[in-house]
Amino acid sequence: xxxxxxxxxxxxxxxxxxxxxxxxxxxxxxxxxxxxxxxxxxxxxxxxxxxxxxxxxxxxxxxxxxxxxxxxxxxxxxxxxxxxxxxxxxxxxxxxxxxxxxxxxxxxxxxxxxxxxxxxxxxxxxxxxxxxxxxxxxxxxxxxxxxxxxxxxxxxxxxxxxxxxxxxxxxxxxxxxxxxxxx
Numbered sequence: 354x355x356x357x358x359x360x361x362x363x364x365x366x367x368x369x370x371x372x373x374x375x376x377x378x379x380x381x382x383x384x385x386x387x388x389x390x391x392x393x394x395x396x397x398x399x400x401x402x403x404x405x406x407x408x409x410x411x412x413x414x415x416x417x418x419x420x421x422x423x424x425x426x427x428x429x430x431x432x433x434x435x436x437x438x439x440x441x442x443x444x445x446x447x448x449x450x451x452x453x454x455x456x457x458x459x460x461x462x463x464x465x466x467x468x469x470x471x472x473x474x475x476x477x478x479x480x481x482x483x484x485x486x487x488x489x490x491x492x493x494x495x496x497x498x499x500x501x502x503x504x505x506x507x508x509x510x511x512x513x514x515x516x517x518x519x520x521x522x523x524x525x526x527x528x529x530x531x532x533x534x535x536x
Contacts, residue, residue, distance in 0.1 A: 383431035389450035394422035399442035474520035
């Protein structure tokens with residue numbers, strides 16, 4: 354329904370539904386002291402159990418104005434794992450935000466998932482998506498599409514081109530200051 358930054362939503366109403374992340378680097382070392390859980394706040398409270406680094410669960414009731422929301426987790430020590438278990442409500446998770454390391458000269462965020470097509474940028478609710486990027490920090494945004502579309506039966510190159518043009522226009526609506534690289 355309402356895609357977030359990753360152009361995908363993980364949704365559950367099933368009590369005990371579980372999401373787990375390992376946020377250590379490829380070398381297995383934890384470096385993040387802050388994590389941002391991006392989710393969609395509903396009109397009804399969402400109750401979750403949260404466990405960091407396989408510690409005891411903390412019960413949290415999420416209630417605020419309906420729309421894009423962020424639960425920020427901070428620690429004095431780098432965090433390795435995060436487990437989120439739904440207790441009640443409807444949970445729609447849009448992603449997990451990590452901070453760039455202080456020595457980072459270039460930050461590359463990927464908002465994609467396997468099997469993605471450019472249709473996600475054609476059909477998204479732009480006003481909702483733009484709420485996730487109030488500071489619009491990106492200088493360059495890359496769109497990399499085509500392989501998945503080319504695998505469709507009855508591929509229509511002309512219709513794909515029209516859709517791609519609309520997708521780029523939509524992207525520029527959300528990221529007005531960013532340059533767009535089409536791959």
